[in-house]
Amino acid sequence: MTPARILVADDHEVVRQGVRALLEAQPGWVVCGEARSGREAVARAAELQPDVVVLDITMPELNGLEATLQIRRAVPSKILILTVHESDQIVTDIVDAGAHGYVLKTDAGRTLVEAIRTVLDGKRYFTERVHSIAERRSGSRRATNDRRTPRRLTPREREVVQLLTEGRSNKEIGVALGIATKTAETHRAHVFAKLSLHSMSELVRYAIRNRIIEA
Numbered sequence: 001m002t003p004a005r006i007l008v009a010d011d012h013e014v015v016r017q018g019v020r021a022l023l024e025a026q027p028g029w030v031v032c033g034e035a036r037s038g039r040e041a042v043a044r045a046a047e048l049q050p051d052v053v054v055l056d057i058t059m060p061e062l063n064g065l066e067a068t069l070q071i072r073r074a075v076p077s078k079i080l081i082l083t084v085h086e087s088d089q090i091v092t093d094i095v096d097a098g099a100h101g102y103v104l105k106t107d108a109g110r111t112l113v114e115a116i117r118t119v120l121d122g123k124r125y126f127t128e129r130v131h132s133i134a135e136r137r138s139g140s141r142r143a144t145n146d147r148r149t150p151r152r153l154t155p156r157e158r159e160v161v162q163l164l165t166e167g168r169s170n171k172e173i174g175v176a177l178g179i180a181t182k183t184a185e186t187h188r189a190h191v192f193a194k195l196s197l198h199s200m201s202e203l204v205r206y207a208i209r210n211r212i213i214e215a
Contacts, residue, residue, distance in 0.1 A: 004120055005032040007050040009041035009067070010082070011059045015105070019054060019082070019112070026113060038062030039176070042070045050077050052116055055099075057083040057090065058214050060166060061176065065090075065211075066158055068097040078119040082108060090211060091130050101125035152194055158212065160187040164200070165207040 008019045008031055020031045033048050035041035039061040045053050053071055057064035068079050080101040081094050094102060100119045103111050104127065111127065118125040153161065156177070163173045173184040197203050207213045 003028050003030045004052065004116075005030055005048065005050045006116065007031070007033045007035065007041070007044055007048055007053045007077070009035035009038070009044075009053060009059065009064075010056040011036050015056070019108070022109070022112060023054075023116070029116075036060075038064060038067035041067050042074065045071045045077055046074045049075055052078045052080055052119060054080050054082050054112075054116070057081060057085055057094070061163065062159060063162060063212060065093050065097055066155065066162075068094065068099050069155065072098045080115055080119055080125070082112065086130065093211075102127065102130045153191065157187055157191050157194070160184065161191055161203065161207055162212050164188065164191075165204050165213050 006023055006029060008016050008023075010016050010019070013036075016034050016036075020034070023029050023031055032050050033044045035044045036059075038059040041053065041055060041059070042062065055064050055067060055071075059067070062070075064081060064083070068081070071077060071079060078100040079098070080103065081099050082103050082105060083090075084105050086104055091102065101115045101124060103115045103125070107127065115125040159177060160173060163176060168176065170184045170188060171181045173179075173188075174181040177184065179187075192198070192203070195203075195206060197206060204213075
């Protein structure tokens with residue numbers, strides 16, 4: 001039988017090690033790779049074509065929401081979110097991004113193996129609380145408020161926001177995204193214009209408020 005291949009993406013080494021140990025104790029499962037950032041997770045998923053990607057939400061360079069969107073476009077891997085966050089907004093964002101499952105880190109010892117088995121079987125796995133949030137989301141329209149403004153930005157502009165708020169220069173952003181420095185400057189200008197922001201401190205507050213980065 002072909003082993004189930006799993007990619008683990010989390011910026012904390014101790015978490016990756018713990019998840020690897022838990023998963024590789026299961027017969028027929030192998031952790032085929034690890035990633036320390038959202039951008040690395042996208043690249044490793046494209047390279048390794050794993051059956052399942054276990055993905056944290058809060059990661060450097062590219063957050064888990066954006067990583068989910070990019071992985072879903074690139075490969076048919078199942079995506080299982082493993083996170084400490086359980087707010088209604090984060091859950092609805094992740095469900096809309098196409099994740100196949102959602103597990104809280106506090107419950108991982110009890111539920112992670114079951115969750116991976118479930119998504120490998122072609123089903124979705126959500127804890128009871130997360131499932132109820134997802135159901136409410138599907139039964140009602142989203143509120144249009146300030147927290148939804150990230151949807152005004154393109155995926156590339158959201159990447160630029162995260163890198164800017166992590167302290168990257170235009171040149172460093174260009175290198176990270178594989179674009180010219182001038183293009184990075186243009187994206188930066190568009191971000192500030194679209195959001196009607198006038199300083200980096202305002203951009204940081206925006207990114208924290210919209211959960212692009214953590215405070």
